[in-house]
Amino acid sequence: MKISLIQPGRNNLKYLKWSYNSIRKNQGNHEVQICVADDASTDGTWEWCMDMMENDHNFSAIKNDGPERLGHTILYDRLINEVATNDICMIYHADMYLCPGALDSIEKHLTDKTIVSLTRIEPPLHPPGPEKILQDFGVEPEEFNEDSLLQYIKERIEQFDTIPTTEGIFAPWAFWKKDFQEIGGHDPLYAPQSKEDSDIFNRFQLNGIKFIQTWEGFVYHMTCRGSRRNTVDKAKNIYEDSPEWLEQNMKSTRNFIRKWGHFCRHDALMKPIIPPKYDIGFIFKGNNLDLLNDLEPWFSTIYADFNLIQKYIKQEQPNTIIDLSKKLKPYDNEKNNEVLVEIVGNKFTQNEFQLIQQLPEILKDNGGIGNFELGNLKIEIIQLNKYENNLIHL
Numbered sequence: 001m002k003i004s005l006i007q008p009g010r011n012n013l014k015y016l017k018w019s020y021n022s023i024r025k026n027q028g029n030h031e032v033q034i035c036v037a038d039d040a041s042t043d044g045t046w047e048w049c050m051d052m053m054e055n056d057h058n059f060s061a062i063k064n065d066g067p068e069r070l071g072h073t074i075l076y077d078r079l080i081n082e083v084a085t086n087d088i089c090m091i092y093h094a095d096m097y098l099c100p101g102a103l104d105s106i107e108k109h110l111t112d113k114t115i116v117s118l119t120r121i122e123p124p125l126h127p128p129g130p131e132k133i134l135q136d137f138g139v140e141p142e143e144f145n146e147d148s149l150l151q152y153i154k155e156r157i158e159q160f161d162t163i164p165t166t167e168g169i170f171a172p173w174a175f176w177k178k179d180f181q182e183i184g185g186h187d188p189l190y191a192p193q194s195k196e197d198s199d200i201f202n203r204f205q206l207n208g209i210k211f212i213q214t215w216e217g218f219v220y221h222m223t224c225r226g227s228r229r230n231t232v233d234k235a236k237n238i239y240e241d242s243p244e245w246l247e248q249n250m251k252s253t254r255n256f257i258r259k260w261g262h263f264c265r266h267d268a269l270m271k272p273i274i275p276p277k278y279d280i281g282f283i284f285k286g287n288n289l290d291l292l293n294d295l296e297p298w299f300s301t302i303y304a305d306f307n308l309i310q311k312y313i314k315q316e317q318p319n320t321i322i323d324l325s326k327k328l329k330p331y332d333n334e335k336n337n338e339v340l341v342e343i344v345g346n347k348f349t350q351n352e353f354q355l356i357q358q359l360p361e362i363l364k365d366n367g368g369i370g371n372f373e374l375g376n377l378k379i380e381i382i383q384l385n386k387y388e389n390n391l392i393h394l
Contacts, residue, residue, distance in 0.1 A: 001107040002031040003174065004084035005092040008075035008226075010039035013048055015094040015225050018141035020052070020059075022097040030103045033058045035083045037075035040066025060085075071192020072226065077185040080177060090174040095225035097144070099153055105217030106174045109165060115175045115204060117168060117213045120221040121149070131168050131213065131270045137220055149220055163216035168270035169201050172219055175209075183207055184394030189259065189321055193226075194245070194252035198264040201272050203392045211271055251319045257297040258322055259391060261360055275360040277388040281337030284308075285346060289315075296328070298356050301337050306330045338383040339363065347376040 005023065009016050016036065023032060036052075038045045038061060049061035060083045064070045080089055088110065102118050109116045123136040135152060138144035157163065183203050190196035205211070224241075241249075256264060261280070265273040282295060284304040292312050296302055304312075309328045317324050341359075343352070352375050355362070362374070363384060371380045 001088065001103065002033075002086040003088045003090060003103065003106070004033040004035050004080075004086040005090050006035050006076055006079045006084065007092050007094055008037040008039055008072040008079065009041065009045055009094045010069055010226065011041045011043045011045070012094045012225050013041070013043045013045045014141055015222070016045065017048070018144070019092075019094050019096055019098070022099075024056075026098050026100045026102065028101070028103055030107070031058070031086075032103070033060060033085055035079040036061040037072075037079050038063045039069050039071065039075055040064050069192050073186050073191040073193055073196040074188060076196075080180060080185065084177065087177055088174060089177050089180070090172050092172045093221065093226060095222040096172060097146075097149075097220040099218040099220065100150065102217040102219060105214040109212045109214050110174055110176075112176075113179065113208060114210045114212055115169055115173050115179075116217075117170055117173045117211070118217045118219050119213060119215050120170070121152075121218055122221045122223055125223050129270075130268050131166070131170065133218075139222060141222075144220075153218055157216060163214070165215065166213045166269045167211050168213045168266075169204070169211040169272075170270050171197070179204070179207075179209060183392055187259075187394055189255050190252045192248065194249040195256045195264060196252070198266075198272070199256060199259070201266075202260065202274050202388075205272050206274065206389055206392050213269065254297045255320050255322070258320065260388070261298065261300075263357070274388055276364050276386040277391065278360060278363055278384065279338040279387060280359065281335060281340050283331070283335070283340060283342035285331075285343065291348065294353065295356070296324075298359075299341070300327065302328050303331050303333055303335060304328060338381070338385060340380040340382070342378050344373060344376045344378050349376065351375050352377055 007016065007019070020034060023034060036049055038049055046063050052059040053061060062078060062083060064075065076091060106116045106118070120132045121135055121137070122132055123139050124134045125139065128134050137149040186196045187199050190199060261277050262275050265275070267273060279300050281301040281303065282299040284292060284295065284302050287305060287308055289308065289311060292302070292304060292308060293316065296312070296316070309330065313324045313328060355375050355377060363381070369381050369384070371378070373379070
């Protein structure tokens, strides 16, 4: 199998070196192109990349000169579209050790219209989940216990007659480049990072891609060393998310809701759950800027006081590339959404906010043409068309 591994990096050189060595040691008889993007690093990443390109004919790299970071939302796509030479690619983090036999398992399960995720073995830095294995073999490359990891994998595989596969998708995920390019890749709405993966996973699933997690192919994942918990790049330590990441995650979460109408959702094994996307407008009475801030992402259109709209757009537009002037309209504008929501008697509580967050499922299960009240919400359904498939292609 010929495969291109896609690895953006920012100030995480020691992890890139550790990851590189594992790939070359354990790639087996596969032809592996390693594609690295240096995102304006200051730790010598680009100098290392230039050296590697001279000495490894299957190592390719590009550089963002900065000083502002582009983020992996942008650099994943540049590497896939401009650098990767193979039909099969894999999104692969710098803090991942490729275990022996992992690429064999990808080759076994990657058929037409599929994406294959390797199973992650991680130290217990995050809560457990059924899609991963929590085992501590070190939290930094200098303390990595390689021999114990390899023995653990050998013993684990030997105790199964048949290694199962499950449905789910997360990094590292291997895919056909043509399937990635067909839907337009990652959405720059989420740049520099966060929620771009949940967005593209939704779009893959809606476009008919099947997800496979193999339990006979593994990576050891030190987790979050790209930026979220990279101590060389603004994180205090490996146990706390950096303020930069927390701020961007909030922006990306709001943008995900704006686009999809709901929070990121998936089942226990990380297969996306995608509620319907409806055209819902909110008639906003009052002059509460904080409440408007809470409600705006959840609706296709909001009708509100003109002066309040102007204040809100000035405050929030820098946080999104979505043109807010097209979704916030004066209160007396023609109301042409297919579903309209307003507050009865200006009584808005936490209960109403929870109902709004659940509104796509409520409409799916109980919606019919007409009017009804839900808590202190008055809801008018004119039509109930679904628009999530319109979001597949960029």
